[in-house]
Amino acid sequence: MVHSLICLRNSSVKPGLVPMEMANNQVHQKRRPEQKKNRKKEPQMKSGRDCYYLGIPNSFDHQRLLKSARVCKVEGSNHICFRDKGADNIYDMFHTRYTLYQQAYQHKIVNIIEDKIIKALLEAKDPLEISPISETLSPDDIKQKIENITSSSRKRKMTTHEDEKTAKFIKLTDHIFEKILYSSAHSRKELEDVVMRRLPKCVGETRLQETEEKDEESFKAKWETAVAEWNTRHPDLVLYKEDFSTEVIKLDYNKKAENPINSVYFYRKKQQNKGSKIQKYEISSLLPKKFSEHVGRVYYTKNSDEEEKDAKDCFIWWCLDKCVIELYDQNEFKGTKCVVTGNCSSLDCCSISEVRSCKVIQGVWKLWKGRGYDDYLMKEGEYPNLKALSNSIPTASAPAPAPAPVPDPAWCLECLPFKIHLYEQENFKGQIFEITDDHGCGIKEVRSCKVLSGLWDLYEGPDCAEPHYQLKVGEYPNPGSWGNVNTAPALSVKRMTSYKIQLFEKEDFEEPMHETTVDRHSLDGCGINEVRSCKVLSGLWGLYEGPAYAEPRYQLKEGEEYPNPGSWCASDPNVPARSVKRVTE
Incomplete structure (x- = not known):
C-alpha cells in the first residue's frame, strides 16, 4: 500500500515492495527482517502463499509443519513448538524465505521501481498535500500508529492534531499513483519512468566477503574509487560516477547471522507437552555453516547500450581485483599498445591483431595462441618477446637467451583470480586475513585456511622456506588437513603461478628429454614419443595415458621425481x- 511506503521511507528502515498480483497492478508492502521483531512465526504463513503466486518452487511441507505445531510450556511461558522429527523441515522453511528475498522481495527491478515510487511520493507531498503520520518514524512509532488506526476511538492515544494527520494518512491508497502520474507535479517524471520502463540497468552484483565493510556508504566509496581508476586506464572510455547508484542488501534466515533453529522449540513423541531445543546430533550435518550474507549491487542510469557495456566491463574488472595487462603487437614493447582489464576471447575488439610482448601490471593471466591450443601462464612482470612468453619468465629473472624454436604469438587471454582466507587459529576461528597476491597481510602464523580461487603453496618456514604444501580450492581446518603430520603452522604463503616439468622417453630419467611449461595434448614435435619417467620442477601436473588428455589420469606433485x-x-x-x-583449478 502506498501509505505504508511513506511510513517506511521516513523510518530508519529501508522499505521494500513485492508485486504479488502483477495482473491487477497491485503494489504490496514488503516487510524486512528488522521490521518483524514481533512476528516470529510469520514465515510459515507467507512462504507457502508467496511461492504459489510467484511460481517459485517450495521445498518445505507447510501443511505438515502446521499440523505438527502445538503450544507447550517452556520455562513457564507458552511457545509454539514443533515435532522433533520435523527439524529439517524447519530449515527448509527458512531457506525458502531466503530464496523469496533473493528472487522476489529484493529483486533488483523491484527495488528500482520501489525507489522511484517513494521518490515521487516524497516530491509530491507538498504540491498534492500528501501528509505522512510523522516526519521521522521508528519501528515502534509505526507499530503504535497502526494500533491507533485499527483500535476503537476510546483506546486511541492521539492528540487532535495527530488524529487529523492519521485521517489523511489512511486515505493514501493505490489511487495516489495515478493522481501523481496525471498531475502537473514534477514528481510525475519518476512514475512515467516506471510506466515506460525507463529504469536504471543493474551492471552487476557481488557477494561481500567477511572481511569487507557491509554498509552502503563504504560500498559506494569503493565503487567510485574503482571508476576513477578505470578512467585513468581507459582515457577513451570515460565513466561518470554521477551516472551510478549502489545498494547493499542483506539476505538471511530471519535471525541475522545466527542459526534460526536455535530459536525454535520442539517436542518429542513421549513428551508432547514439554518443549525444548533440538540437539545438534538430531539434525542433518548437510546444512549451511553461515546464515546471512550481504550483496552489493551497482546500477547504471544511462540508456546507452555501448556505455552500459563499458560499465559492466568496469564492474567485472573491479570484481577480479583490478587485473591489468598491457599488450603489444611487436617485440620489446614496441608497436601498437592495448590495455586490457578483463577476459578477451578475441583480439578483434582491440587495436592489435596479435600479442608479441606484454607487461602484466596486476593479476595472473593466461594467453592463448587460439582456441584449443597451448597457453602461456604469466604472473606480474614484463615479457619482452615470445621466448619470454613461452617460458612464462619475466625479464627480471630471465636467463640468457638460448636457440629455440620461435613460439607462436598469442590471440586471446584470460585473467585468473587468486584469493585465500588465512586464520591464526584452527577451525577458521579468529580474525580473517584475505590475500590475493604474494605480498602477505601481516598474519603471524597460519593454522587454518580457505582457498577460494587459484592454487596456493603453504610453507612451514618464513620467506617460503621448505617444506611446503600445495592447496587447491577447498577448506583446510587445521595443519593436518593440508598434509602436515607434525601439526606445525605455516609461516608463509605464495600463489602457484609457475609450471615446469621434464618428460623422459625412457625410465630412470634417461634421454631423450623434453621440458615444457605449457599443456601438451600430444607429444608431436617434442622430440619424444611417450613418457616413461618425469621430474616435476614446479606446479601440479596431470599425466594422461592417452593423447588429447584421454583417461586414465594421474596427478603429479611439485618437487617429486617419478622414475x-x-x-x-x-x-x-x-x-x-x-x-x-x-x-x-
Missing part, C-alpha cells in the same frame, strides 16, 4: 603416458 609409470600408480606399469596438462 617409471609404476611410481605414479599407473594402471599398468608398462603403459607410458602420451599427454600432460597443468592443474590450474
Whole structure:
C-alpha cells in the first residue's frame, strides 16, 4: 500500500515492495527482517502463499509443519513448538524465505521501481498535500500508529492534531499513483519512468566477503574509487560516477547471522507437552555453516547500450581485483599498445591483431595462441618477446637467451583470480586475513585456511622456506588437513603461478628429454614419443595415458621425481603416458 511506503521511507528502515498480483497492478508492502521483531512465526504463513503466486518452487511441507505445531510450556511461558522429527523441515522453511528475498522481495527491478515510487511520493507531498503520520518514524512509532488506526476511538492515544494527520494518512491508497502520474507535479517524471520502463540497468552484483565493510556508504566509496581508476586506464572510455547508484542488501534466515533453529522449540513423541531445543546430533550435518550474507549491487542510469557495456566491463574488472595487462603487437614493447582489464576471447575488439610482448601490471593471466591450443601462464612482470612468453619468465629473472624454436604469438587471454582466507587459529576461528597476491597481510602464523580461487603453496618456514604444501580450492581446518603430520603452522604463503616439468622417453630419467611449461595434448614435435619417467620442477601436473588428455589420469606433485609409470600408480606399469596438462583449478 502506498501509505505504508511513506511510513517506511521516513523510518530508519529501508522499505521494500513485492508485486504479488502483477495482473491487477497491485503494489504490496514488503516487510524486512528488522521490521518483524514481533512476528516470529510469520514465515510459515507467507512462504507457502508467496511461492504459489510467484511460481517459485517450495521445498518445505507447510501443511505438515502446521499440523505438527502445538503450544507447550517452556520455562513457564507458552511457545509454539514443533515435532522433533520435523527439524529439517524447519530449515527448509527458512531457506525458502531466503530464496523469496533473493528472487522476489529484493529483486533488483523491484527495488528500482520501489525507489522511484517513494521518490515521487516524497516530491509530491507538498504540491498534492500528501501528509505522512510523522516526519521521522521508528519501528515502534509505526507499530503504535497502526494500533491507533485499527483500535476503537476510546483506546486511541492521539492528540487532535495527530488524529487529523492519521485521517489523511489512511486515505493514501493505490489511487495516489495515478493522481501523481496525471498531475502537473514534477514528481510525475519518476512514475512515467516506471510506466515506460525507463529504469536504471543493474551492471552487476557481488557477494561481500567477511572481511569487507557491509554498509552502503563504504560500498559506494569503493565503487567510485574503482571508476576513477578505470578512467585513468581507459582515457577513451570515460565513466561518470554521477551516472551510478549502489545498494547493499542483506539476505538471511530471519535471525541475522545466527542459526534460526536455535530459536525454535520442539517436542518429542513421549513428551508432547514439554518443549525444548533440538540437539545438534538430531539434525542433518548437510546444512549451511553461515546464515546471512550481504550483496552489493551497482546500477547504471544511462540508456546507452555501448556505455552500459563499458560499465559492466568496469564492474567485472573491479570484481577480479583490478587485473591489468598491457599488450603489444611487436617485440620489446614496441608497436601498437592495448590495455586490457578483463577476459578477451578475441583480439578483434582491440587495436592489435596479435600479442608479441606484454607487461602484466596486476593479476595472473593466461594467453592463448587460439582456441584449443597451448597457453602461456604469466604472473606480474614484463615479457619482452615470445621466448619470454613461452617460458612464462619475466625479464627480471630471465636467463640468457638460448636457440629455440620461435613460439607462436598469442590471440586471446584470460585473467585468473587468486584469493585465500588465512586464520591464526584452527577451525577458521579468529580474525580473517584475505590475500590475493604474494605480498602477505601481516598474519603471524597460519593454522587454518580457505582457498577460494587459484592454487596456493603453504610453507612451514618464513620467506617460503621448505617444506611446503600445495592447496587447491577447498577448506583446510587445521595443519593436518593440508598434509602436515607434525601439526606445525605455516609461516608463509605464495600463489602457484609457475609450471615446469621434464618428460623422459625412457625410465630412470634417461634421454631423450623434453621440458615444457605449457599443456601438451600430444607429444608431436617434442622430440619424444611417450613418457616413461618425469621430474616435476614446479606446479601440479596431470599425466594422461592417452593423447588429447584421454583417461586414465594421474596427478603429479611439485618437487617429486617419478622414475617409471609404476611410481605414479599407473594402471599398468608398462603403459607410458602420451599427454600432460597443468592443474590450474
